[in-house]
Amino acid sequence: MTETTVREKPAAAAQRATKPSGPIGARIERKEDARFLTGAGQYTDDVTLPHQTHACFVRSPHAHAKIRSIHTDAAKRSPGVLAVYTGADLPASVGGLPCGWLITGSDGQPMKEPKHPILAQGKARHVGDPVAIVIAETPDQAKEAAQQVQVDYEPLPAVVDVRDAMRKGAPAVHDEAPDNVCYVWALGDSGALDAAFARAAHVTTLEFVNNRLIPNAIEPRACNAAYSRADDSYTLYVANQNPHVERLLMTAFVLGLPEHKVRVIAPDVGGGFGSKIYLYAEETVCVWAAKRVGRPIKWTAERSESFVADAHGRDHVTRAELALDKDGQFLALRVKTTAAMGAYLSTFASCIPTILYATLLAGQYTTPAIHCEVTAVFTNTAPVDAYRGAGRPEATYVVERLVATAAREMSLAQDEIRRRNFIRKFPYATPVALTYDTGDYEACLDGAMKLADVAGFPKRREEAAKRGKLRGLGYSSYIEACGLAPSNVAGSLGARAGLFEAGEVRVHPTGKVTVFTGSHSHGQGHETTFAQVVADRLGIAVDDVEVVHGDTGRIPFGMGTYGSRSIAVGGTAIMKALDKIVAKGRKIAAHLMEVSDADVEFTDGKFTVKGTDKNVAFAQVALTAYVPHNYPLDKLEPGLDETAFYDPTNFTYPAGTHICEVEVDPETGETKIASFTACDDFGNIINPMIVEGQVHGGLAQGIGQALLEGCVYDRESGQLLTGSYMDYAMPRAADLPSFKVDTRVTPCTHNPLGVKGCGEAGAIGAPAAVMNAICDATGAKDIEMPATSERVWRAVRASQKRI
């Protein structure tokens, strides 16, 4: 029986969003939808370049194998073939794919960074590892010729499961790491921890797997790489989330090309969820080969390739212990995790189970002592990197599964144990390196409980029991850290990249505006949200603002989109550029009205002399900037075009409570989501319609992880057993309910929009909510995700035996 306490808070800092007066906060229909709904979007595979050729990659069928020799003669003679290259054809100047975050282990040693060649050299280390590229006139010719490439493999024993990687005698994925350990890293004070555990009244211990997931953006990865002899330059179209980073890594670290001679365009991108952040081998090989072939090279992954060659997510095995006093107060948390890196270090692989995981283990609670040790291991599988949430879903799963289990073990209500431990004073410095700036966790908990009708749950459970069904309720009060920052702190922690964002606001003579953002939209709707921000600040129509993204040839710089950072970091960069526009506009307006700058204020699209109704419109100022006849040319440059870079001073901390209600059929183990409720605090919200959509999508992926999705490699052979949509269970419409979502608002304190980010919350909070609900329904202590009917059925049987 789940006990519940419903306490509605009186007036609090956290309020429901009020109805907006301007574009900010309005549910504006998306600008980008017109092209997407009429088939006019332009995704990478829709780009056809003159004289383009087509590439097909030859991939390793073995999880681990020595490459004795590769014979390409037959393939080269195949009809339409222009070139075939293998790892042996790459000059020594071509480097491996770099990892963007150096983790230093507890022993002071840097992580092991074995070379990640763009075409396998000497060994293939996972099924799907690219071994050769075939370039031909048509896709079919390339594919047929690829089958003519003869690779003489000597298969080697493989290790694919994190639990096997460190076993004595396990095959070594890389000679540089004979024990398969990439690093052992720790965070927190283990001394304080031991003392706290010694005086604990209760300790809850769980061991669990965070299942490996395959991101599965519906647009497969693709590229089209062209070389121009005219100016010795390259243009790369690529389905990617951060084109500037792609260009920097590819030119400076792998191919040794001049950065300014390479233009990377990430046009419409059909979903990313992290998997398109990274610099991959395929587009790098195509750029390298484009000059040799002298014609553009196009490659589009088939879905079967996506399964084996996209970076995967999660894949942790964890043992976690929570120490509590007799009142359910958390005293200490000890976590030990082994995390898979896969066969090679993907672009941000190393920071996911460390910087983005262990630092989140305080959750929403005042746990005073926390220690986390992470061992990262190489396995003969596709690389593992950030997937929606990236470290934070794993941390939330640890904390919220422990909290729910502790509550059950101590007969405390699920909300009560959380209320007793919530952080209530901000700013709050956690024992794991973060400082939360603001939040009101109880407001979200109360909001979720009300929306989920927790009060009515006992009745629903009773009613279900009459039908022979088991009902369960699961809570997950998550926290996430978004807008990874600041750059100098991240740098001291091993980041090899800046974490700022850039934005340019170009006001045209007619007062229309083009915004160039370093953020990238691949479904998030930036073209609308950012236009709302600009329209609100300048007092112009949303339709008069065009947002351009995804092109290194047009945008000053950018770190792209990942980690729910776009509005908090990219939006703030635009705000800063807008500040410069307004500041210059005031000077122009002051000149026109013959007053001093200090006497001019800008509101509602008008520059007004303070305390009077004398004003000039924004459009008039814009025109004056470009037709500077009556203009202070001695003091001010003409034109109205400003760029700003913004490096945040802290993370933002979205948080919320998700409540899942499940109904389990004990006869079959079939589990249905009866309802799913999310009450989130994303700070201020620019477009509630878009934010709700982001929450829905995240929830679907989180519920997918809990109930359906699981990447399975054969433990012996290393073959991917879930290599198609017939084997990997993607959530379909009938697998999911309609969601109940609401928000509470505590504005972020350190950015001008007061925004926190919303893209990952659903995927972070949902898995623990679902699994807590299933455990509540079945009485099981733990069930491994995905909670398939078989696993749930076995858990029900085991619980019945205990009774």
Add this chain to the structure above:
Amino acid sequence: MKIPVSLTVNGQPVSTQVEPRTLLVEFLRGPLQLTGTHVGCDTAQCGACTVLVDGKPMKSCNMLAVQAQGKTITTIEGLATDGALHPMQAAFRKNHGLQCGFCTPGMVMAAVGLAGQAKQPTEAQIREALDGNFCRCTGYHNIVKAVQEGLAEMTA
């Protein structure tokens, strides 16, 4: 060896020669340059390539171009009339039934195809009917709302 094929695509007659193995989706995206129809998988599971064949939704990766001989094909490009969105397209926009837009053409065509099957299906029926179409962005919540509203508009 190419063989002749004649069909109607978005109201226009098309007569040409194709390789026998050419899939309908390859024919649409390649020679006809109708790139609104997308390819998201290689096992006929994702539904991104759904078009209407004689008014019925069909996965165009699951059909050869030559099998479309004499048939009438409607793709996402052929849905709007005189620049006005089809009621289903309008409903998707109004209800934020799309995010990255990649599954959208197939999803919209599948939804339009539903009109012939049920006038006012329930939420559960719509979810079952969309079984052949993946969306990874929206969690289907707003798609279901859009389809419900679009169907109501179509039959109004």
